[in-house]
Amino acid sequence: MPLELLAPEAEGDSKREGLWTLNFGPQHPATHTTLRLVLQLDGELVLDAEPDIGYLHSGFEKLAEVLDFNQYVTIVDRMNYISPLANEIAWHHAVEKLLDIELTPRCKYIRTILAELMRIHDHLLCVGTCILDVGGATAFMYFFNERERIYEMCERVSGQRFHTSFTRVGGLLYDVTDDWLSMVRDFVKRFPQTYDDVCRLVLKNRIFIERTSGVGVLSREEAINGGATGPVARASGVQRDLRRDEPYLAYDDFDFDVVCAAAGDCFSRFHVRMLEMMESLKIIQQALENLPVGPIFPEGLGKVALPEKREVYQSIEGLIHHFESIMPNRQVPAPNESMYAATESPNGELGYYIVSDGSFRAYRARTRPPSLVHFALFPQLIRGCMLSDVVAVLGSLNIIAAELDR
Amino acid sequence: MSESDWQSKYVQRLTRFTVSFTTYRDQHRIRVEPQELKQVLRELLDAGMDMLIDITAVDLLEYEGATDRFEVIYCLLNTESGERLVVRTYLNEPDMELPSVTDLWRAADWLEREVYDMYGVRFIGHPNFKRLLLPQEFASYPLRKDYPVKGRGERHNFPVITRAKS
Amino acid sequence: MASKLGQLGDSILWTKLDAAASWARKNSLWPMPFATACCGIELMATAASRHDLSRFGSEVMRFSPRQCDLMIVAGRVVMKMLPVMQRLWLQMPEPKWCISMGACACSGGVFDTYAVVQGVDRFIPVDVYIPGCPPRPEQLIRAVLDLQEKIQAGGTIQGSEFEVRDRPEGPPRFDPDELYRIRVRDDLKLKSPQYSPKH
Numbered sequence: 001m002p003l004e005l006l007a008p009e010a011e012g013d014s015k016r017e018g019l020w021t022l023n024f025g026p027q028h029p030a031t032h033t034t035l036r037l038v039l040q041l042d043g044e045l046v047l048d049a050e051p052d053i054g055y056l057h058s059g060f061e062k063l064a065e066v067l068d069f070n071q072y073v074t075i076v077d078r079m080n081y082i083s084p085l086a087n088e089i090a091w092h093h094a095v096e097k098l099l100d101i102e103l104t105p106r107c108k109y110i111r112t113i114l115a116e117l118m119r120i121h122d123h124l125l126c127v128g129t130c131i132l133d134v135g136g137a138t139a140f141m142y143f144f145n146e147r148e149r150i151y152e153m154c155e156r157v158s159g160q161r162f163h164t165s166f167t168r169v170g171g172l173l174y175d176v177t178d179d180w181l182s183m184v185r186d187f188v189k190r191f192p193q194t195y196d197d198v199c200r201l202v203l204k205n206r207i208f209i210e211r212t213s214g215v216g217v218l219s220r221e222e223a224i225n226g227g228a229t230g231p232v233a234r235a236s237g238v239q240r241d242l243r244r245d246e247p248y249l250a251y252d253d254f255d256f257d258v259v260c261a262a263a264g265d266c267f268s269r270f271h272v273r274m275l276e277m278m279e280s281l282k283i284i285q286q287a288l289e290n291l292p293v294g295p296i297f298p299e300g301l302g303k304v305a306l307p308e309k310r311e312v313y314q315s316i317e318g319l320i321h322h323f324e325s326i327m328p329n330r331q332v333p334a335p336n337e338s339m340y341a342a343t344e345s346p347n348g349e350l351g352y353y354i355v356s357d358g359s360f361r362a363y364r365a366r367t368r369p370p371s372l373v374h375f376a377l378f379p380q381l382i383r384g385c386m387l388s389d390v391v392a393v394l395g396s397l398n399i400i401a402a403e404l405d406r
Numbered sequence: 407m408s409e410s411d412w413q414s415k416y417v418q419r420l421t422r423f424t425v426s427f428t429t430y431r432d433q434h435r436i437r438v439e440p441q442e443l444k445q446v447l448r449e450l451l452d453a454g455m456d457m458l459i460d461i462t463a464v465d466l467l468e469y470e471g472a473t474d475r476f477e478v479i480y481c482l483l484n485t486e487s488g489e490r491l492v493v494r495t496y497l498n499e500p501d502m503e504l505p506s507v508t509d510l511w512r513a514a515d516w517l518e519r520e521v522y523d524m525y526g527v528r529f530i531g532h533p534n535f536k537r538l539l540l541p542q543e544f545a546s547y548p549l550r551k552d553y554p555v556k557g558r559g560e561r562h563n564f565p566v567i568t569r570a571k572s
Numbered sequence: 573m574a575s576k577l578g579q580l581g582d583s584i585l586w587t588k589l590d591a592a593a594s595w596a597r598k599n600s601l602w603p604m605p606f607a608t609a610c611c612g613i614e615l616m617a618t619a620a621s622r623h624d625l626s627r628f629g630s631e632v633m634r635f636s637p638r639q640c641d642l643m644i645v646a647g648r649v650v651m652k653m654l655p656v657m658q659r660l661w662l663q664m665p666e667p668k669w670c671i672s673m674g675a676c677a678c679s680g681g682v683f684d685t686y687a688v689v690q691g692v693d694r695f696i697p698v699d700v701y702i703p704g705c706p707p708r709p710e711q712l713i714r715a716v717l718d719l720q721e722k723i724q725a726g727g728t729i730q731g732s733e734f735e736v737r738d739r740p741e742g743p744p745r746f747d748p749d750e751l752y753r754i755r756v757r758d759d760l761k762l763k764s765p766q767y768s769p770k771h
Contacts (some may be wrong), residue, residue, distance in 0.1 A: 026656055027606065029635040034608045034653060054539035055653045056608055059685030061524075062548060062555050075682060081610035100431065125613070144620035151617075162614065162706050224456050224485055227513030238485060245488045337430050340460075340481055340492060353479065355464050363469060364549075366462040368481070376516040402609050405539055540687070541652050548686050557686025559754045561651050562694070562745040564658070569697035569737035572662055 018042065022387070026055045030133050030391035033401030035375070037390070044387045049379045057405040064365035069095045069169050069334075070306070072365070077163040079367065080403040083122035085114045085154070086345045088167040093248055094341035094352035099334055101170045101304065105292040108250040110176055111167065113184065113287045114157075115249065115343075116280040120191070121150045122346035122398075123273040130270055130395035131202060134211040139198045146194050149187055156180050170305045171297040181288065188285055195277065203271075212266040216381040216393035219264055226380070227373040230348025232397060235272045236264035242344035254286045266389075266396040273398075333358050340368075347371060347398055371397075371404040416491065419449050435492045443495050444505040447480065451510050455482040455491060458511035461518055463525045467551040474498055478527060480507075497527060506532040524549035594727030597641070597667065598720040601630040604640035604664070606657060609647030611674040611706040618709040630716050637663040642719070644712075645698075648676035650687045654695060661696050667731045669723070671715050672698045675705040693742030 025036040034055035040048040063075050069092075076091040077084040089111050096103065103111070128143035151161045157180050158164040158173060166173050202208050218228065223236040233240060241258040243251040259275040261268035297305040306325050311318030334356040342351030348370030357363040374397045381393050416434075417427060423446055426437045438446045459481040466472035474496035482491045497504070506529040507514045518529040519538035526547040529535065536542060544560065546553050605615050618625050625631045634640045637660045649657055661670070672692055675681035678701045680690035692698060699722060702715045726733050746754075 026653065027635065027637075027660060032607075033612060033647075054537075054541070055656070056648070056650060057539040057652065058648055058650050058683045058688045059548065059555070062685055063683070066555055078610055078682070081613055097431065141621040144617065145622060148617065148622045161708060162610065222512070225512050227458055227511065240485055240488075338464075338479075338492075339431065339433065340490070342459075349459065351460065351481075353460065353462055353481070355469075357469055364464045366460070366479075368460040368462075372516060372520075373513055376513065380512075553686070554753065555685055556750065556753070559746065559750070561686060561689055564651075564654050564689075564695050566694065566740045566742075566745075567658055567661065567696050568739055569734050569741070571738070572697070 019047070024390065030394060031399075031401075032129060033399075035399060035401055035404065037378075039387070039390070041387060046382050046385050046387060046390065049382050049390075051375060051378055053375065053401075054405050056401040058402075060406040061364070061366060064362050066361075068359075068361040072362070073167060074163070074165045077165055078402060079369075079406065080122075080345065080347060080350070080371075080400050081162075082125045082400060083118040083346050084163050085166060086118040086122070086343075087350065088165065089115050089118075089249075090343040090345055090350045091352055092167045092169060093343050094339060094354055095169055097341040098337065098339040098354050098356060099169070099304065102298060103170065103249075104295055104298050105250070106175075106294045107171050107296045107298075109287050109291050110172060110296070112250045112254075113284050113291075114166070116283045116287075117150055117153065117184070117187075119280045119346040120277050121147060123277050124150075126346075126395070126398040127198075127270060127273050130266075130392070131208065133391040133395045134208060136201070136205070136208065139201055142194050142198055146191060153180065153183050153187065156183060168306050174309075175296050181291070184284065185288060188281055188288070191281060192278075195274075199274070203274075209267060211388075212270060212392050212396070213263070215266045215385055215389045216396065217263070217265045218377065218381055222377070222380065223264070226377045228348070228377060229373070230344065230346070230370055231269055231272045231276065232348060232370075232374050232377075234259060235261045235268040237262045242342060242349060246342075248343060250287065251283075253290070254283050256283050266392050269396040334360060342368065345370065347400065347403070348374065367403075367406055369403045369406065371399050371401075375399050375404055415489075416450065416453055416455075419453050420446060423449075433490065433492060435494060438493055438495045440495045440497060440504055443493075444507065447482075447493065447507055448510060450482060450491065450493070454484045454486060455489075457483040457485050458507070458513045458517070459483050459490075461514060461521055463521050463527060463549075465525060465549065465551045476502070476525060476527060478504060478521065502526055503528045503530055505530055506535075508532055523547070526550070590728045591724070593729040594724050597727060598723040599629045601642045601669075601716065601719070602632045602634050602640045603630055603642040603644050603671075603716075604635065604637055604660070605633055605644050605646060606660065607644075607646040608649060608653060609676065611646035611677070614706045614709055615644060615646045615673070615712065618712045623709040623713065625713060625716070628713060628716055628720075637661075638665065640664055641668045643668065643670045644673055645670065645677045645692050646673040646706075648674075648681065648683055649689045649692050651689060652687075654689050654692075657692065658696060667727070667734070669699045669719055670697060671700045671702065671712075671719060673702045673712060673715070674707055675703060678703065681705055691742055694740070694745055695742070697737060697741055 020041050022039040022041055024039055025031045026034040036052040038050045039046055060075055060079060064072050073088050073091060076087045079087050124143040124147050128140040132140040154164050155161040157176055158166040218236045220237040223233045223238050237260060239260050244258055256279045259272050259279060261272050307318045307321045312322045336358050338355040340351055340353045342349045350370060351368035353366040354362050355364040382390060423442045424439055428435045462479050464477040466475060466477055476497040478495050478497060480493040504527060506518055516538055518532055521527050523537045523539050524547060607615050617623060619631060619633060643661060672678050676683060677692050680688050700715045700719050702711050704711055
């Protein structure tokens with residue numbers, strides 16, 4: 001719990017006796033990945049925190065300048081690696097907006113199903129490890145079992161269990177099979193059981209509630225001024241969800257609620273994520289019921305769309321078409337323009353600012369990472385809390401280092 | 407949002423500045439002179455653009471037809487109405503300085519540091535101005551176009567530990 | 573006592589002790605997950621409910637290097653992280669082993685960029701490499717089993733199998749092409765700028 005009475009004035013901090021500095025990370029179990037904090041402590045009270053990031057900066061944005069729009073999807077995958085497909089969808093959403101491509105209904109629905117599966121995937125890990133960090137291992141084990149089921153679905157649909165690289169400009173790598181759809185249906189049917197188990201374990205658990213409620217409070221004004229988006233902003237009462245406010249893919253067709261909370265503490269961030277999983281399940285269910293039939297690449301796209309693999313291997317036209325789409329000097333020209341487009345990724349607003357110089361490759365592709373903006377809020381959230389609250393706040397913000405540092 | 411709404415809400419407030427407007431696929435962009443950037447952004451904040459989504463930059467060294475070297479981009483969002491606006495300004499070496507907007511939006515803190523880290527644009531008035539992602543002693547600005555993708559050997563500049571020694 | 577036994581040299585007694593020590597060591601590996609990126613999540617999956625690494629005697633994950641004898645480098649290591657990794661490696665008590673998990677840790681993977689170290693084996697010794705991006709949990713379990721075999725086959729109680737590994741085991745720090753590019757080509761490019769600023 002934050003101890004406001006003990007919180008010191010800003011002035012004369014350095015002169016106070018008994019202050020100590022604690023280095024937290026980059027190798028620490030609660031950071032999950034690589035980030036470092038330098039904490040100023042008075043006993044166990046956190047006076048200040050200075051994050052030090054960049055321990056996973058690997059030049060994603062430089063790579064965007066040498067790879068074309070289809071190739072870069074493999075790199076984007078590795079950005080927020082607990083929901084890889086959500087990144088792919090965000091990247092190709094931006095590219096399609098730049099090239100002015102309208103997707104086919106079937107492709108939109110499949111991408112929506114995948115995006116919502118990824119939201120569940122992401123929240124499962126975030127919530128599971130959040131509970132693990134404050135001392136409960138059971139929910140983590142339950143949730144990882146469900147994650148394995150989603151991994152299986154990814155594997156069935158794309159051939160890769162983790163980094164699927166499944167979307168293409170204007171479409172998808174393959175169409176989905178009925179087999180896969182029944183897998184998803186099965187998941188939708190069975191998931192609420194695990195969810196209820198975890199709810200019963202956690203939502204009335206006094207230890208968990210006392211560790212998280214009232215800790216790391218982010219007010220609505222601070223959230224807006226600090227640029228928070230996604231579950232973090234919604235837990236602070238910012239009623240904003242790109243799926244509803246700027247509908248992309250097929251979200252316009254579905255009926256779902258935007259989950260919001262008012263308290264802005266760790267528990268509400270955790271609870272918003274939990275409830276969002278059920279909303280995602282609702283969307284998946286509706287999409288499965290109304291899944292349109294038809295092609296996954298729109299007509300008249302010309303060389304932008306990659307031909308089907310079967311065509312490439314079995315007919316000369318398909319092979320030529322594939323060659324023309326792949327060879328760098330024969331690709332479709334893109335407009336000489338720049339474009340910012342964002343999607344609601346599980347973590348918040350994931351946007352891409354693409355500057356195009358007319359070729360099929362980005363001149364500059366900037367990622368707008370939600371983790372970076374959220375982690376910048378961290379010192380403000382942790383001031384006045386106890387040392388043990390650091391892991392609770394970190395867990396509730398869901399910082400992914402690869403997205404943070406790129 | 408219709409074109410006229412947008413005009414009355416934002417454009418009319420900016421008549422005293424030298425700004426130019428463009429639109430591409432329902433995305434509105436403003437070009438601003440670097441000296442007036444801060445006033446324009448403050449005006450836009452007052453007009454309702456309460457969230458700073460992103461600050462980024464582009465190195466236009468190899469861009470065909472470009473007349474300036476760097477472009478700095480501010481993406482703004484009005485959380486009430488959902489309107490978006492992209493503010494762009496242009497810089498050239500050697501005056502690579504812009505006013506910091508951390509006093510308007512807290513979100514600008516790390517975003518400005520990242521732009522400095524990658525492009526070397528300095529933001530005047532930033533409370534804690536240093537590199538964000540790369541080591542402090544790193545000498546170049548890696549996202550500039552004259553910096554090679556594979557670097558200049560920094561990634562291999564470490565001692566080797568052999569098994570017998572460790 | 574030790575000196576008298578030492579005079580026996582490579583007698584049969586020593587071999588048996590080696591085998592006993594190796595047997596004990598191989599079945600009680602305590603891994604330290606040096607999980608930086610995507611592979612870290614697969615490492616979690618390996619330890620979690622379905623794959624359950626504890627079936628093979630190495631589930632006691634410890635995040636402090638002082639308590640571990642197996643470092644699993646899971647994910648890419650960038651130049652800001654490499655000194656941290658070397659320090660952690662030096663802090664681990666002997667005997668210790670290292671698994672390089674995933675394409676990025678083994679060779680840099682898809683990230684051939686300015687910031688990413690092109691394989692951790694250039695800077696620290698590695699015992700087992702796991703390919704894949706990221707490797708499946710089964711592959712990690714296989715690697716742990718392989719390491720157990722390696723320990724059983726070549727382990728000695730004094731760790732003398734480590735003493736012979738006294739030179740860098742990875743590829744050379746620079747390949748000739750890269751050296752040429754760094755020393756010559758960039759200089760040429762800088763001397764002839766294609767762009768002239770307005771002022």
